[in-house]
Amino acid sequence: MSVADPARPCGLRERKKARTRAAIRQHALRLFREQGYAETTVEQIAEAAEVSPSTFFRYFPTKEDVVLQDDFDPIAIAKFEALPTDMHPVAALRAAMRETFAEAPAWQLEQFRELNRLTMSVPELRARALDEYLRSVRLAAELLAKRLGRDPGDPAIRTMAGAVVGVGLSALVAGMEDPEADVFEIMDAGLARLEALPL
Amino acid sequence: MSVADPARPCGLRERKKARTRAAIRQHALRLFREQGYAETTVEQIAEAAEVSPSTFFRYFPTKEDVVLQDDFDPIAIAKFEALPTDMHPVAALRAAMRETFAEAPAWQLEQFRELNRLTMSVPELRARALDEYLRSVRLAAELLAKRLGRDPGDPAIRTMAGAVVGVGLSALVAGMEDPEADVFEIMDAGLARLEALPL
């Protein structure tokens, strides 16, 4: 209902909300690191963040949501839409990703990596992450169809969209198997290979 | 520990176990169809199948597992391994899938479709299905590497494996968006396109 929707908070309330949210996530991630995801109860997180369990669920609908959030996807999609339409769609996707990551501050990239690591190691989280990932890239696939002026149901489009998702997943898996690996690099290299797929 | 592991049960016990398992699943699926997945409690399922809730969890580790089971994957993987190694790996995968589905009885294919429909419509189930799907096809990807005598970490292998997974996912999504669509056909067509990817 609120008409005002500024990028940064102005009132005391909104600032406090942001602080509370950050505190909950911060303490949750610390506890997960120290004693594991399943072994940490919501009650413990709430206590550490000095709020009630009720408040925890007011900020995060589920325990999983403390970990699962992709701040990058919407940005990358916006960049993808802004790129010239005469580029190869997969090349545009790669460029959008590269720009997005290049602009992000170092700490955010590092947190992204840690969240990925945690996500891929907890089955519960892994499952939900794949769902979210699929959903967001399916949206990108629709943009891809629009970009080419073709139907989203076109087999070539569908196959390419699936392959893009799959390459992303395989990169995440690779990053999990080898913690030293650069997930961004792997994903980019995989996408580069997909440019050879006929459209 | 049991040495005997026959294809079909012999003793009264194993037959009863199989019957109990089937009964639980059957009643569960019926209740899901009638009143929805989330609206059906394990207690109701147990009561309908005339067992205790304890027994339910003895047969299915989670409520989700009543729906999530892929009887096809292990069969298809075995067939894949049995096929001549000089075939194109993706072609071999396609052949293995085709054989597997061709051999299955009609009712099993129909049940497979219903389970897929249910799975893709319940977020909770969808997420876990993707996880299972990824795991099983990753195994196939390892076989693929072995077949080519190359490293599983090879970018080309990894990309192809990811693309295979992705095509499967996109086929499932397509089948969900259009219930009339033939998921097998879509997946096969997508895989056929992947044969053009350089290895």
Next chain:
DNA sequence: CACCTTTTGATAGCTACTATCAAAAAGTTG
């Protein structure tokens, strides 16, 4: 039939998550 193993059900309990509602804090207006 007596004996051993497997399967079952009852009980109790933990934890994620929801609903409700009154108290407290933040913001607003006379």
Next chain:
DNA sequence: CAACTTTTTGATAGTAGCTATCAAAAGGTG
């Protein structure tokens, strides 16, 4: 600043998925 409104919070109670335990019942064997 005092009264009033709105938002945020915490306490309470409850539902449901899931686990552990253990004694009773059923299946199988000599």
